[in-house]
Every structure is written in C-alpha cells, then in structure tokens.
Amino acid sequence: MRKLFLCSAVVLVAACGDGGGTSPAVASLSVAVPVPSLPVGQTVTLTAQSVSGDGVAAPAKGVAWSSLDPAVATVSAAGVVTAVAPGVATITAAAASQTARADVYVSGGSVSCAATAASAPAVGEVRLLAGSERSALCLPAIGTGGEYVLVAFNASRDTGSRVLLSASGERVVPVVGAPTPTLAPPAGELLANRAPAPLHMDNGAAALLGSAVPDTRFHLALRGRERRQLRDRMSGAARVRASVRATPSFSLAPAAGASAASGLTPSGAAASLVTVPATKGAQVRLNTQSSSACLSPVYRGGRVVAVGARAIIVADTTNPAGGFTDADYEGFAAAFDTLVYPADVSYFGEPSDVDENKRSVIFFTRAVNELTPANSESYVGGFFFGRDLFPVAANKSENYPGCAGSNEAELFYMLVPDPNGVVNGNRRELAFVKSVTTGVLAHEFQHLINEGRRLYVNNANDFEEVWLNEGLSHVAEELIYYKVSGLEPRSNIDATAARSTPRRRDAFNSYQGSNFGRLRAYLTNPEGNSPYAADDSLATRGATWQFLRYAADRTTGDEAAVFKALANSKTTGFDNVDAVFGGSTLNLARDWAVAQYADDAGIGPNLRSSYTFPSWNYRSVYAAFTDRNGNPLPFPLRVTAVPTTGSVQVTLVGGGATYLRFASAPAATATVRVSSAVGGPPEPVQMVLIRTR
Structure with a gap:
C-alpha cells in the first residue's frame, strides 16, 4: 500500500470563556486535509472539528475559511480548496474565537x-x-x-x-x-x-578567540525553562503590573531595609535585594540562579561601577583578578547608550521598565563563567532570564503566585575576564571578553525587549519560539555592525566594501564574524540543518539569522517595521512569520534555499x-x-x-x-x-x- 504523507493541522488553543449559554465553550479547533497533495486544477474539501472544554468532539459550526497563499490554493466559504499553482498553501479556519491552520501541498499537473x-x-x-x-x-x-x-x-x-x-x-x-x-x-x-x-577577515584578531565558541545548549535549556516555569504566570504578572501602574504609591520592591539582614556585602554595608540604585559605588545583591526561575535563589554581591543614561553596570565583588577596570565598565555603559539601545529599540520596540528607572542593569559576574565546565570548547557569553521581569510578591486578587527568584529589573548577566582560569580552569583573556561584550549585549537586549513587550505591552500568553527568538537576537548583532561600519542593509556588501577601511573590517570581525561562522556551519550541511529547527544549534542560528535577513530584504519600505512586527506579536514561530510576511513560511524558506x-x-x-x-x-x-x-x-x-x-x-x-x-x-x-x-x-x-x- 502506498504510504501517504499527510500534513498535520496547526491547532491554536485559546482560553475558554464562560460560555454564556448551555453549550460548552469550544476549547480547540483542528483541520483535516484528506489527501497528501493536490494536483493543479483539482479540488478537495477540508473539514474542521471542534473540541469542547469537557473534551467532546464535533464538526465545527460557522467556520470562516481563508487562504494565506491564494496564488497557490484558494478556499471557498464551504472549505473547498482549489489548487492553483505548485507550492504550499496555508489554509486557516476560524470558529467560536478559535483558529486552526493546515498546509495543503499543491503538486502541479503531469508534464511529459x-x-x-x-x-x-x-x-x-x-x-x-x-x-x-x-x-x-x-x-x-x-x-x-x-x-x-x-x-x-x-x-x-x-x-x-x-x-x-x-x-x-x-x-x-x-x-x-x-x-x-x-x-x-x-x-x-x-x-x-x-x-x-x-570567522575573521584577513585572520584579524583570530588569536583572541582561542578555541572557544558560544554554548547554545545552555540557552536552549534556559528558554525552555522560561516556558515551563513562567508561561502560566504571564497573565497574572501582566495584571499585577497593570495594577501597579494604576496605583502610583504601590511598589514592587521590598520596603527599605527589609532585606538588610540577609543583604550584607563583603564590606559589611547593607545592600538592597531588588532595587539597583543608579549611584556609582552602591552595593547590591542579585540572584544569579539560572537552574530555576523562581525557586532557590543564589545571591551575589555587586558594586555599581558605572551609570549611563540607559544602563547601570554592576560588577560582582568576587570576580577573578585581571578583569575589567572601572574605565572599561564606563565604556560598556557608553556603548549600550549610544549603540545597543538605539539600534535595538528602533527595530524591536521600547523595553519594559519594571523597576521604573529607565535603565537596564548589566551584571558582570563570575556566575556566568561558572556555567561552563572545565575543558569545554564552548562558553556562555551572557544571558537574560525572563524571570527578572516578573513581580516577586504573590497577589491573590490577580491569581498570581509570585516569583521569589526575580530581581525585578531589566537585567543581563555577563561573562567576565579570567586570565588565570580561576573558574573551572577556563582562561578568558580580557581582550577576548571585551571584544564580544557589546555584541552579546545587543543580542540579549532583544530577548529582554521581546519578552517584556509580550508580558506588559502585547498581552501574549506565551514566549516566542526559540528559533525565531534567537534569530531576531542575531539580527540585533547585525544592526550594531551596520551602525559601526556605516554600511547599510540591501547594499549587497562584498569583501571589498566590508574591509575597505580598518574600521569596517574591525566592525565585521566584532559584530558579524560570528553570524557568518554560524551560517557556515549550516551551509556545510544544508541537508541536515534547518532555519526553523528546535535544537538551537549554532547551524540553526546561522540559518535563521540569514533567513530573517532575506525575508526582510524581500519586503518594501522600512525594514525596521518588519522586525518590530515580529518582535511585537501575540503569536509565535510559524504563525508569527506567516502573519508578518503574508504567506506561508515554507514557500519563503524554499525561495531562501x-x-x-x-x-x-x-x-x-x-x-x-x-x-x-x-x-x-x-x-x-x-x-x-x-x-x-x-x-x-x-x-x-x-x-x-x-x-x-x-x-x-x-x-x-x-x-x-x-x-x-x-x-x-x-x-x-x-x-x-x-x-x-x-x-x-x-x-x-x-x-x-x-x-x-
């Protein structure tokens, strides 16, 4: 018997309403495609099935059908699909406030x-x-x-x-x-x-890199941890934040002195638990636990070493010797203010401001170095953990359980130099860490903007899928390259332009070499890699970055609006890309290939x-x-x-x-x-x- 390759419907489930009547509310909707493919000129009737909140399945009523790709296949009000041209058409069914999608493969007619x-x-x-x-x-x-x-x-x-x-x-x-x-x-x-x-042009700065490459396994686990441990808290956190904005006297931070007994720094001065003051020299305590979002916090003492218009730089008081100076930290604050913040905000939107200081906290801590085991060929350059945007305190009236591990601040955790290999024997030369820091900040700031706006601006009920989230963050790195080099997107940059001046060559080596290195991993094995794989491998990241760049380049008008739409969606993954680019992601990916x-x-x-x-x-x-x-x-x-x-x-x-x-x-x-x-x-x-x- 010939094996049929059936496409599967993508089911989008929304929360049930109260029904408003005797019939149970529809909890989910699915679409069945009865054939594996449809030749050009042929038709097939799709069916939609609803499932009620108590699990009863029945044919869906009042279904509104539409095709995202009418040039490939159209669909009538009765769900009859007509194949128009070879390709993939995404068909959408909507009923009772639910939506489902299915892919119809159009094969074309026979050609002799x-x-x-x-x-x-x-x-x-x-x-x-x-x-x-x-x-x-x-x-x-x-x-x-x-x-x-x-x-x-x-x-x-x-x-x-x-x-x-x-x-x-x-x-x-x-x-x-x-x-x-x-x-x-x-x-x-x-x-x-x-x-x-x-990859580095002309072998420039290659000696700085050693053998270390970014570790994506940690970030894949972290993003998965966010979805498992924080997704169910999202709506409650949004309601709590809304009540805070409506009540100016209410503060999410602990009362002054509430944590002083447990917040002593090595110098003995009292440190705040959550609030990070924009005061150079201030002592703070921050939770660096990355294995759990809300439980078992692990606090580290830090000192505010630089303050910018958009950044507060904090250094762990136990960082290894031979690290950054205060002048280096001032430079990072300036880079965030003048490069990272304007580039990311213009393409992804304004960040949240849960601590109401209009700044992000950048914590340089050996806790990041400790994430890399001994003798590893990879490293973690830094991370953002969405838990820090969630309120600490529980709120029964808003059905919010709290998140004790939150630092309640827009916060990044960053790698620090360790030239002597004090942490797990892994040497991290100052020049190397300095060379990657600004790019990592741009990358992690996109994650912060994306998750903050999903929580508190766009009222989404899920975090973005990893492949798309990471791809957008690699676009953020590319934005820094354009800003520093003076070159622009859609200008077909070749080797001559990229290394026409030392500044442009250095900009590539600092902000685009990693994207091209990851892309190379994809290109050497395009059969076994994908731009939308869930594995978060470096090859996937390289492919996703290039795919998003390609997709944006195909549009007309302001590309910043395209990326802002991707970063400000209530949907995720394929549904997000389908909506922004107005067609099937699969056809777009085929043309990219x-x-x-x-x-x-x-x-x-x-x-x-x-x-x-x-x-x-x-x-x-x-x-x-x-x-x-x-x-x-x-x-x-x-x-x-x-x-x-x-x-x-x-x-x-x-x-x-x-x-x-x-x-x-x-x-x-x-x-x-x-x-x-x-x-x-x-x-x-x-x-x-x-x-x-």
Missing part, C-alpha cells in the same frame, strides 16, 4: 518529457517543477550543452522528519563552469559537526530578485575569510554531483535542502531521476531547477 524538451529554461531562470518533472526531469538538447542545479527542499514544518532521496542521471556529464565547479567534500570530511568558530546557490553566482539577468540576497554578497565575503592558519576558505555551500553512472543518496530534514549539480552534453538530451521509498519525492519535498550556464 516531450513537453519539457520543448522549452528549455534560460540561463538564470528558476523553475519550480511539477508533476512527473519532480521525479523524471527531461532536459532538451542544447547546442552548447547546459549546466544546472536541482534543488530539493523539504517543506515540512517537522524538522524531526527525514526524507531519503536517491538521484541518478542519464546522459549527464560533469560540470565545468562557475560557480562551484569543485564540489564540496563528502559530509564525513566537513567540519559541520564541530562547533563553528567565528534557492538563493543560497543562485545569489551572486554570475548566472545572468534572468534570475528573479526573489532568489537573491540584497544585503550581502556571500560568495565574495566568504572568499575573504581565512582559517586559523591563514588559509583562504572556499564558499562553504555543500553541493552534490549527480553521478554519470550509479546514484547518490541524500537525507533531508524538515527545512533542509540539497543541491544536485549536473550538466548536459552539447546537442544531447539528459534526464535526472529522483526517487524515494514511495516512488518519486514525497509531496513535502519541493523540486526547483536552476540553469547556471
């Missing part, structure tokens, strides 16, 4: 070899394959021959899914023309499974702008990178040759792509066949042909 041979694609043309072309691509004879890339993209939201494809060719020959005539080595020879080091190969590849004027990266010339920029030994690095996109005999196998995760390169001989036809366990490529896999010569 004869029909294909009659119209060869032009050089630079990108063709979305349909029908039989997906499994048996027949290319016509061309006088001088032709060269092609066949892109297979797994348009599944489930990044845990795996699709095994086999590709073979008939009368294909090896490629000889640019770009990438020399194919990437086999996956086993790549560095894809190793942590990617930040095509651009990985097509952009700046010199394949002629027929290439549509939707398959380009307007902000960056990645092929040029990567040519300026060197490894730690000063050797130039090739463009890292992994490309697989369609063999002249036999076949090649690739496995695609959801959101993964493979690039199959082949050529046809002069005046000869060529055929490429792609198969899977169910015959041709299963419908979540979209096949795209690029002619390169």
Whole structure:
C-alpha cells in the first residue's frame, strides 16, 4: 500500500470563556486535509472539528475559511480548496474565537518529457517543477550543452522528519563552469559537526578567540525553562503590573531595609535585594540562579561601577583578578547608550521598565563563567532570564503566585575576564571578553525587549519560539555592525566594501564574524540543518539569522517595521512569520534555499530578485575569510554531483535542502531521476531547477 504523507493541522488553543449559554465553550479547533497533495486544477474539501472544554468532539459550526497563499490554493466559504499553482498553501479556519491552520501541498499537473524538451529554461531562470518533472526531469538538447542545479527542499514544518532521496542521471556529464565547479567534500570530511568558530577577515584578531565558541545548549535549556516555569504566570504578572501602574504609591520592591539582614556585602554595608540604585559605588545583591526561575535563589554581591543614561553596570565583588577596570565598565555603559539601545529599540520596540528607572542593569559576574565546565570548547557569553521581569510578591486578587527568584529589573548577566582560569580552569583573556561584550549585549537586549513587550505591552500568553527568538537576537548583532561600519542593509556588501577601511573590517570581525561562522556551519550541511529547527544549534542560528535577513530584504519600505512586527506579536514561530510576511513560511524558506546557490553566482539577468540576497554578497565575503592558519576558505555551500553512472543518496530534514549539480552534453538530451521509498519525492519535498550556464 502506498504510504501517504499527510500534513498535520496547526491547532491554536485559546482560553475558554464562560460560555454564556448551555453549550460548552469550544476549547480547540483542528483541520483535516484528506489527501497528501493536490494536483493543479483539482479540488478537495477540508473539514474542521471542534473540541469542547469537557473534551467532546464535533464538526465545527460557522467556520470562516481563508487562504494565506491564494496564488497557490484558494478556499471557498464551504472549505473547498482549489489548487492553483505548485507550492504550499496555508489554509486557516476560524470558529467560536478559535483558529486552526493546515498546509495543503499543491503538486502541479503531469508534464511529459516531450513537453519539457520543448522549452528549455534560460540561463538564470528558476523553475519550480511539477508533476512527473519532480521525479523524471527531461532536459532538451542544447547546442552548447547546459549546466544546472536541482534543488530539493523539504517543506515540512517537522524538522524531526527525514526524507531519503536517491538521484541518478542519464546522459549527464560533469560540470565545468562557475560557480562551484569543485564540489564540496563528502559530509564525513566537513567540519559541520564541530562547533563553528567565528570567522575573521584577513585572520584579524583570530588569536583572541582561542578555541572557544558560544554554548547554545545552555540557552536552549534556559528558554525552555522560561516556558515551563513562567508561561502560566504571564497573565497574572501582566495584571499585577497593570495594577501597579494604576496605583502610583504601590511598589514592587521590598520596603527599605527589609532585606538588610540577609543583604550584607563583603564590606559589611547593607545592600538592597531588588532595587539597583543608579549611584556609582552602591552595593547590591542579585540572584544569579539560572537552574530555576523562581525557586532557590543564589545571591551575589555587586558594586555599581558605572551609570549611563540607559544602563547601570554592576560588577560582582568576587570576580577573578585581571578583569575589567572601572574605565572599561564606563565604556560598556557608553556603548549600550549610544549603540545597543538605539539600534535595538528602533527595530524591536521600547523595553519594559519594571523597576521604573529607565535603565537596564548589566551584571558582570563570575556566575556566568561558572556555567561552563572545565575543558569545554564552548562558553556562555551572557544571558537574560525572563524571570527578572516578573513581580516577586504573590497577589491573590490577580491569581498570581509570585516569583521569589526575580530581581525585578531589566537585567543581563555577563561573562567576565579570567586570565588565570580561576573558574573551572577556563582562561578568558580580557581582550577576548571585551571584544564580544557589546555584541552579546545587543543580542540579549532583544530577548529582554521581546519578552517584556509580550508580558506588559502585547498581552501574549506565551514566549516566542526559540528559533525565531534567537534569530531576531542575531539580527540585533547585525544592526550594531551596520551602525559601526556605516554600511547599510540591501547594499549587497562584498569583501571589498566590508574591509575597505580598518574600521569596517574591525566592525565585521566584532559584530558579524560570528553570524557568518554560524551560517557556515549550516551551509556545510544544508541537508541536515534547518532555519526553523528546535535544537538551537549554532547551524540553526546561522540559518535563521540569514533567513530573517532575506525575508526582510524581500519586503518594501522600512525594514525596521518588519522586525518590530515580529518582535511585537501575540503569536509565535510559524504563525508569527506567516502573519508578518503574508504567506506561508515554507514557500519563503524554499525561495531562501534557492538563493543560497543562485545569489551572486554570475548566472545572468534572468534570475528573479526573489532568489537573491540584497544585503550581502556571500560568495565574495566568504572568499575573504581565512582559517586559523591563514588559509583562504572556499564558499562553504555543500553541493552534490549527480553521478554519470550509479546514484547518490541524500537525507533531508524538515527545512533542509540539497543541491544536485549536473550538466548536459552539447546537442544531447539528459534526464535526472529522483526517487524515494514511495516512488518519486514525497509531496513535502519541493523540486526547483536552476540553469547556471
């Protein structure tokens, strides 16, 4: 029996109302798609099912249907979907204040070899394959021959899914023309499974880095901890904050002196538990516990070492020797005021102000260093923990249980220098920590803005999904690069521009090298990585950053408004991206995957702008990178040759792509066949042909 690949509905559940009548309120809504795919011109009727608060399922009544992608498939008021063009259409059903979505895969009609041979694609043309072309691509004879890339993209939201494809060719020959005539080595020879080091132009400052790379495992666990331990407190915290704003005399901070007995600093002076005064020299105590949001606080003593217009810098009084001076801390306060704050606020919105001091607290503490075990190749550069935005005290009238571990302040925790390796034997040179601090601040400030606005401005009931949240924070790092370098988005920055002055080269090395390093980890294994994976790997982060940059570049008008919309949504993940960009995230990701190969590849004027990266010339920029030994690095996109005999196998995760390169001989036809366990490529896999010569 043929195995069917059914798409699954995305169910959005809202809180039940009181019903207002005898019928139980609808608690959830789901959509069933009865076929795995729909050929162009065909129709299928979708059904919606509701589940009441007491668990009773029934056909949904009064359903309003809509398509987010009418160019791919339309839907009638009765739920009848009509396939219009190949792709993925996201269909939305709304009823009884509930919403559900489902993806409909449109496969296109059958195309014969004869029909294909009659119209060869032009050089630079990108063709979305349909029908039989997906499994048996027949290319016509061309006088001088032709060269092609066949892109297979797994348009599944489930990044845990795996699709095994086999590709073979008939009368294909090896490629000889640019770009990438020399194919990437086999996956086993790549560095894809190793942590990617930040890349530096001209080997500049590479000696500062050692072997350490950022540790994403800690942040994945932290973001998961926020959702598990704080999500149910969000609505109560918002109600408490609203009552605070309505009652000026009410304060969330403990009464003066309430914690003095337990708040002694090493000098013996009383320290406040929550409030951090904007007074240089003031002693404070802050909870640095990262294993629990609200329980078992671990307090550290700190001294206010610098005060800016938007930042209060606090240094842990037990930091290792050989660290930052007060002048260094003053510099970080100035960088936050003049670089980080204006850049992030203009793109993501104003931060919350739970302690009503119009500043963020930046705590440089060895507690961050302690998060990295001995002999680790990674490090934690800093973090933001959403618990610090929650009120400490419980409030029964607002059904809020409190969060005893909260510092009740906009707060970051930052890595400190440790040149002697006092903490777990891990040496952290001052120059290295200083070089990454401003970028980390920009990154973590986006998290703070995002979560604060979800809590207290947009009244969301969940935190953003990790992949999108981290991607936005890597965009924040890129914003600092633009501000420091003087270059702008959508200017196709190449290596010449990026290193045209020492200032621009240093700006890249400080604020963009890490993004390109993470992206390289993705490009060396695009089959096994995805821009929307839940694993929070460095490769995922690199892909997500580039995907968001690409998506914003495709829009018209002010890109800051695009990113602000993403950071100010009540929805999360796919639903957020769908709403902001007005279509299926999967189709957008497919076009992004095509651009990985097509952009700046010199394949002629027929290439549509939707398959380009307007902000960056990645092929040029990567040519300026060197490894730690000063050797130039090739463009890292992994490309697989369609063999002249036999076949090649690739496995695609959801959101993964493979690039199959082949050529046809002069005046000869060529055929490429792609198969899977169910015959041709299963419908979540979209096949795209690029002619390169």
